Amino acid sequence: MHSDNHPIRAERIAQAAALIRAGLTKGPEGRPCAGTGAAEIDEALPWGGLTPGLHEIAAAYGDAARAGFVAGLLGRRPGPVLWCRSRRTALEAGDPYGPGIAGLGLAPDRLILAEAARPAELLWAMEEGARTKGLAAVVADGVIPDLTAGRRLQLAAEAGQGLVLLLATGRQSTASTALTRWFVASAPSRPEAEGPGRPCWTVALWRCRGGRPREWMVEWDDAALSLSVVAPMADRPLAAAIPLPGRPPAGFDGQGPGRDQADRGRPDGGADGAGRRDDLGGRKIAAA
């Protein structure tokens, strides 16, 4: 009989544990990759996740859904994250906020923020980071490398076995050497009792080397720190109960909009809600 602490078995368990800890799984090509967190998305990627290299994640101007998607993704990988951005990006779109990203499973102390004044410096910093082993990822905001720079980054990322995530703005399509290109956008959430519900995003895989473009609607569960694919809005069973964008111009009849929505979305929002509606009667509207 083998004893439980047989050296070979212990070693295998240790290896498996290390893999699980690292959040890494072996892709079909044998390259280690990082899962996005949603099984459906990972399955659509030829490597079973994001493989070391250059990945471009685009979003509309000022849309924070992408930051959420990226933070959730990075939260699943160990190691520090080098977050490079240009000074302009930092001023315009704000910087990652520690208490907020902690809620997405990315510990703020893992973040190294680097600010570059010029695109050339930003590219240099990205390449240095990509070459360094042990980083969870290099995230770059505010620069889109041309084909040569992109190729350099890809090679550096392969050498360092790290992820390089390029945050692009807008839907413009430029030639790119990225392995995958994504577009992440906010989507209306399913409202909860009070206010907005869990964050919902549409995650579109625009291009993927060896894969097909797809699109998913995902929901972030910030208690379980996990991403799950949900049915598109129209197919949702709850859809009938939720008033969608075309709601009547509430508020001008003296009722608060949020509450109005909330009560309708909440099955038990009866007596309580009614009482409050009385409270709301006769309010004024103020413009500030």
Place this chain on the structure above:
Amino acid sequence: MGLAAGMTLADARSLLPELTVADADPGADGKALAALTDWCGRYSPWCATDGEDGIRLDITGCAHLFGGEAPMLSDMIRRLWDFGIAARGAVADTPAAAWGWARFRPKSATPILGEGETAPLLRLPVAALRLEAASLDTLQVLGLNSIATVVDLPRGPLTQRLGETVLARLDRMFGRAAEPISPRAIAEPWASRLIFPEPIGRREDIDAAAERLTAHLCRAMSLKGQGARRLALNFYRVDGAVQHIAIGTSRPTNTPTHILRLFAERLDQVEPGFGIEAIVLEATEAEPLAAMQGALTAAGEIDATDLAGLIDRLQNRLGPGRVVQLVPVESHVPERAEVREKAKAPSPSQPSAGPLPLPPCGRGASTLPRPWNGRGRGPRSGRVRGPSILKSARPISLLPIPEPIEAIAPVPDDPPLTFRWRRIQHRVAFADGPERIEPEWWRHQDTAKARDYYRVEDLAGRRFWLYREGPYGAPEPPRWFLHGFFP
């Protein structure tokens, strides 16, 4: 030509009508003297400016490097002459003696005073004691013209008559009292210098010199178990300018390749001009280096030395303030809840773990229910709104400066129905709040107002963190701001 310092302009013009006149610029003179003092660092690490027109060097233990005191001094004077500076120099046992000998020695005398050689000093005029004009006048009136006449006078009456200065100067001149030199730049215990027989200017030569210096310094430091935290390379140019390149490391290091790589990015900035004649590498800050054990990191663990090297390179190229880490601060004011600190590499013993929740975190992780109506103590109605608990949600990104928005909202504390930010109108679909955040009164003497924060989602699903500053009914109407974004 008979011109001398202190002459009136009219007298000087009468002697030399074509005299060029320029205003005195003591500031620029001081700077030039300081630069020249730095240049003297090529002779000795212990140099200081002396008054408005002098530089003193402690050449103890340095002279033999230049072939002795006399060759050293003549080399110095010759090079200064080449810069277009007419300088007089002297070597003596004490700084005060050197000061006097340089300025007042007879024309025929040698500039070097040997050890214990005081007799020539006695023949100098009393002005060589560096006294004030009043004391000099008194001495003159008394007929005391040379140092020899003063040196043997009884000390008591001399002090009574002229004050303590004369005696103090005498004592300093003859080495009976110490006169320390405080150097412009403190000499570092960890330094290595390279002086070239011929000035160099090519980049390859500079690289090779840096490599030699680094290797030398690192060997010396590793013998003593020290590592450098800050290093400086000083380039002494032929024209007397000194160029300075400094780098810093996040952890003490004495690895030549690492240091060289940090310097390599800055060596482009060196302008050799007409040539560099000496290079000095100093470790301006050193720390004991913990014994290192390499190549035992398991797969998946962070290689701390790699990371430290990366942080160093980023900081040296982008600037130290540009590479930061977020550090939580105990404050309920959002923009104060974190500060940025210079990034540091994690120490090898405790690599930063994976996901690690940090309070105060997102709404889902707030397992501690806090009744939000118990929070605001401001002038607001005590209405209780349902069984809601405060989900102290915090945005994923925060604008460095909250941006004013135009919002339309029901009075007194409802979220906006619609708001306009950066010229785009957003209609609010859902909202959560308010969460009142009072200013930290113990910090602010000024007029910071309470803020009511709302988490809103617009029709497209984008989420914002808005706040209203100030209550309704105050003389100033409340203002709305956008502060952050939720994913």
